[in-house]
Amino acid sequence: MKRPTLLLCLAILIVGCSTCQNKSKHAGKATDYVELITANNLKENLYTYASDEFEGRKTGEPGQKKAIEFIKEHYVALGIPSPIADGDYFQEIPASFFNGLTTNGSENVLAYIKGSEKPDEIIIISAHLDHIGISNNGDINNGADDDGSGTVAILEIAKAFKAAADKGHGPKRSILFLHVTGEEIGLYGSRYYADVDPVFPLANTVANLNIDMIGRVDPKHENQRNYLYLIGSDKLSKELHSISEAVNKKYFNMELDYTYNDDNDPNRFYYRSDHYNFAKNNIPVIFYFNGTHADYHKPSDTPDKIQYDLLETRTRFIFQTAWELANRDERIKLD
Template sequence: MKKILLLAIPALLTACGAQNKQIENADPLKYASSITPEELKEHLYIFASDEFEGRETGEPGQKKAAEYLKAEYKSLNIPSPIGGDDYYQEVPTSYFKRGNIKPTENVVAYIKGSEKPDEILVISSHYDHVGMDDEGNVFNGADDDGSGTVGILEIAEAFMQAKKDGYTPKRSILFLNVTGEEKGLVGSKFYTDEPIFPLANTVANLNIDMIGRIDPNHEGNNNYVYLIGSDKLSTELHELSETVNARTLKLDLDYTYNDENDPNRFYFRSDHYNFAKNNIPIIFYFNGVHADYHKITDTPDKINYEALAKRAQLVFLTAWEIANREERLVVDKAGDSGK
């Protein structure tokens, strides 16, 4: 019996070593290419349809959107970090400072890491929008933030395809679709106040808010994305982001809105900021502003699906690198309260 055990131990160690080599030898571009304009379009024409009634926080359309996300995660066999069939993190109505908001929830799904499961990478978007007007016109929110939300579904699917091939990420990944962003970043604030996983174990947040359009400053160019916040807390994160893009998609990374003196102050205006306030390195992916922002004309037919696919692929590839690098990202800069 002892001989058998002694023989088994080296075999086990060899198998573990092979698994480590596997993830390092995997081709992430293969899985990034599974994020396609066609699949994004199919998702978004449903998610930003009139059926979802503008996804107003707490209203029936938002509930339908939550159910859609839950069903998609279940179809991909991505479990909930809460357990069982519960993919909802309930957000107390007491968190909302204005109006009588009905009960609402973040939608969460989770891939457990193979080697460093206690270290968490959060990929986030907000799935709420602004509802309907008094005349019944629907604010579909195709870009804001239907684009980021369906991007996360495709990113999640890409990671699951890699996992099926034996390439489970070393670190765990939480897919966080937050509610109440339009009400003051409420869903993400609740998550960072009452995290499912300790914030001390959260290595980074990649936040996607509006990545489906081309702004006037880049007319005719679907090969760009604005990056905000990548260098605010971690030099390593910024350098990693630049390196991944340079060796893969080669998008034009525009840092215009990353300027501390930019009057738009976008760094403080989406869900990543609640992570940044807690000294968690972030990147905010953004396509810039356009004439349809918060109007009933923000519809799926206006989306540039090639651009949406490229940007979602970049988020995936950056997430892959963060999740699989040997050491977690170092926070080497002081946070900014933004006050």
């Protein structure tokens, strides 16, 4: 009697272990968490972030100070720490750094999730938190698309990564959520991080995914809404470009428009957002962009004009791309 009982127990143990292994292989996929990124959450956050209360978020002004507190409160609520110091999410940038512009000192906001296997390798997801403030006639430039859309996208991406980490499926590489200031007056916040105070060594930075205006449709795509401009993805790492294309093909099937990626593009968008301060340091980048529209840099760039279904899809695409970069076995290579 003892021997059959022992064999039966062993059989149950083997089947149980096999089931656990299968569950383990299935668990921790980006698709398990991507649906946490929703149009409703993006809309709720953006209607606050791009409200008159924030006074256009001009660098160094009271509205920008409200903006950094809003961002910090989200990370605190999510339980995502700062890499600077316990409870200190602000990278202080002195007024002297702004090259004589009449602006007060300002702040980048940093939060991160430590990698489970390769914590010294960093994926940076960035967006600028500032806008152009109040017009001379008193109109508030809310900057819902520019770049409220990128700001709230990062908050949703961070939430999804944190949910995965809480389930034991944290990213292999560390993720830095970097909200930079001073973009509108010369890319100052990203330049400060890259040139003066890189909290993580640039040599350890695998890639920068930069989000600047992803909530609208430009005139070219009015009849084909499911698109996104990508800039820079193939300039330093063809592997990064291939990964991005594969993620899109597998999950989203958006039109990825590379018009502005052309070296001869007269708009020179490659040099005009925060990714450039990483690219100039040989860090592979992707700049996500919906193109310009009639409300660009005007008081009419308001949250009611954001197309939240598109914002959701684009944010999910960036999350899945970041997930792939953070969890693949080998770090992507420079060409």
